[in-house]
Amino acid sequence: MKKFLILILLPNLLFAELLLEITKGSENPYRVAIIPFQGTNSSVNIIVEVLKSDLIRSGEFFILDEEMLLSIPSNIEEIKPSEWKLLNIDFIVLGNVIDEENSGLKATYQIYDVNKKNKIRSSTVFGIPGKLRQLSHYISDGIYETVTGIKGVSATKILYVNEIINSTDSDYILYVADADGANEQVLLKSSEPIISPAWSPDSKKIAYVSFETGMAKVFIQDIGTGERELVLLNDNQISSPAWSPDGKLLSLTLYQDGNAEIYILNLLNKNLTRLTKHYSIDTESSWSPKGTKILFTSGRSGAPQLYEIDLTKFNIKPMRLTFEGNYNAKGSYLPNNEGIVFVHRSSNQFQIALKYFNENFIRPLTESKMDESPSVSPNGNVIVYAITDNTSGMIAGVTLSGATFVLPATSGKVREPAWSGFLR
């Protein structure tokens, strides 16, 4: 039985095309001891390994090496707080995984707060056979939330595009993968470029720009059924889709009069409302968390800068938000609406930068030469982006607490990451 299970599970762990690697952790991580989980299930060790990787990859956690454990308490009552204080451990996780009759797995875990000397969480997760990593992601998110007070993002997903360069042409593949890069699956394979993938707020649909008709066009695709449709039937170029938080509207860039202008499409009745009117470029719209404002890039000052339109006010001029440097583009709001993340050019390098609304300066978050396509995690704590040049491309990330990670590509030019909403 044990051998059989290992044969099934190893490919999942070994052949993941991309797997996130932490390059620098937070300077002041939470120190956690994970006691080896008990239980009847033979894959319990794999579940714990994935759980540990999830927590380490979040950048917020230090996980004590198993060899360093001074004792192996089998329940909360056996924990001696003084022993863990010696190791400077803040939290202890205990758990077990058992096979449920005729269904999947059942994992239970408890979190003990060494400083408060009591149990702070007791949870059960029912897993699906063959989806062990998901079970670990759920446990990880539970621990993350209890310890940090912020919802975890291990059980979320990321879209990205990979360009596979062949001898004479390229294949463009739109993937969806778990937030740690594992379990990647093809959503769309095309012989023409795919850019600007975006999630619907319920994470069941995606929108993207495909050049398959010979011109940039926006498609909506149902992830579960594979059904897809052009959002608008006309002869013009259409790009840069972004869903409103209620899922009813899609902002788009249309090129009706030859110039990029932002419109809002009502997905139910297909009514179009024009939002911008300026002879310069207006594109890259994104919605504020409550759906009351639209952030976009405009060339109206002579170079790309970020502007905001308040949808609740009638006929108000867009307000300029960025003033530092001559290139600020592709902005999106933090989920708590405290600031925006965008691409900023500084001395000929394109970096990802953050501007809080209550500060009058911007904070550069990355350092490589050509970073683009920032996408914020649903908990607002992590920003993924693409490090690109004409010969390579990979996805990297940075947390607001300063941890960094990369999702290296084994082949192709990976780019255009887009983080889903919460899935659990």
Place this chain on the structure above:
Amino acid sequence: MKNNNKLIIAYSFIGLFVASCSSVQVTEEAVYEDSIQSIEVSSNRSESSTPMESKAVLANATVYFEFDSFNLSTRSIQALKSITELMQENSAIEITIAGHADERGTREYNLALGQRRAESVADYIVLKNISRSRLTIKSYGEEMPMSSSSNERSWARNRRAEIN
């Protein structure tokens, strides 16, 4: 179109209960996993470009632009002059103008910039009394570079509008 029927797991979401009794968080939930469908598409680009090429073999040119700019240079105008003369002489010639950008900057802004470059070319041609209906204008942004290195020379080659 190819549909890979992946294993569909229709596990019901059992529920997430959060109760707070004496500061212990108690929850129960079930792993939820959507099914995922794969799709493959191939373009009709080669089919549509063949008749166009036979119509206007001679009417092609490439003009180049400065960074973040869509202004035509004197050199570009020289190249466009011969295109417009050809089109004035032969009213059957229809052209496609495809604008491109270098890899620097964001993909969507570059798509819009490529469009502006193609429009600049179109505006010049229309000024020379060629009907806009004979022009197809589009942009590939930074997606179809002519040269794939990351340096000034290759960027200059990629900031272009292709007419054919």
